[in-house]
Amino acid sequence: MLQQHGEVQVRAGVEADLPALTDLYNHYIRETSITFDLEPFTPDQRRPWLLSHPQDGPHRLLVAQETTERMKNPHNGPTHGPSAGSTAPGPSQPAGALLGYATSSAFRPKAAYAPSVEVTVYCAPHAAGRGIGTLLYKALFEALADEDVHRAYAGIAQPNEASHRLHTRFGFRHIGTFTEVGRKFGRYWDVAWYQKDLG
Numbered sequence: 599m600l601q602q603h604g605e606v607q608v609r610a611g612v613e614a615d616l617p618a619l620t621d622l623y624n625h626y627i628r629e630t631s632i633t634f635d636l637e638p639f640t641p642d643q644r645r646p647w648l649l650s651h652p653q654d655g656p657h658r659l660l661v662a663q664e665t666t667e668r669m670k671n672p673h674n675g676p677t678h679g680p681s682a683g684s685t686a687p688g689p690s691q692p693a694g695a696l697l698g699y700a701t702s703s704a705f706r707p708k709a710a711y712a713p714s715v716e717v718t719v720y721c722a723p724h725a726a727g728r729g730i731g732t733l734l735y736k737a738l739f740e741a742l743a744d745e746d747v748h749r750a751y752a753g754i755a756q757p758n759e760a761s762h763r764l765h766t767r768f769g770f771r772h773i774g775t776f777t778e779v780g781r782k783f784g785r786y787w788d789v790a791w792y793q794k795d796l797g
Contacts (some may be wrong), residue, residue, distance in 0.1 A: 606664065609660065615661055620644045623644070634782060656742065658700075699726035717751070717794075741782075746797070748797050752792045754790045756789065770793060772791070773791045
């Protein structure tokens with residue numbers, strides 16, 4: 599799968615992406631409550647996760663990658679968002695920079711859950727506001743259209759208005775909230791669950 603959107607290419611994730619994928623995810627571990635992992639990973643520790651997402655089937659890993667040198671100017675949108683928590687990039691982003699990724703993963707390990715997937719999307723802090731999450735989810739749900747997938751679920755740590763808007767735009771509906779289900783940064787967090795009907 600390969601889709602070109604101007605300066606952005608969406609494609610299946612490969613092992614060569616592992617260092618950049620790990621760095622991106624580690625940012626969210628260290629700086630946010632979006633993920634409930636507490637300790638950063640090494641690329642070797644993340645390899646089983648990557649390998650659990652082949653290039654076909656219901657469990658996918660798609661990445662968005664810069665395809666051209668993108669000069670920072672007012673017409674390119676913001677270079678960081680409210681959840682970024684990092685320094686804005688320099689005058690330009692290097693060609694080929696990883697802008698984000700989306701996955702569809704097993705919802706639960708028991709066999710009867712096979713027609714359900716849990717989906718997630720992460721955008722690089724410098725790419726927030728460019729519609730990367732929308733591009734990734736569009737490609738992901740197009741890929742899942744031919745798979746035996748009946749429901750997609752997303753768990754969103756609260757508060758996260760940007761993620762709520764993204765999932766609502768893709769037809770997810772809120773089905774319930776687990777209150778104070780995770781503890782990170784010395785406090786408890788709620789997780790709102792969203793469902794999208796597929797197939």
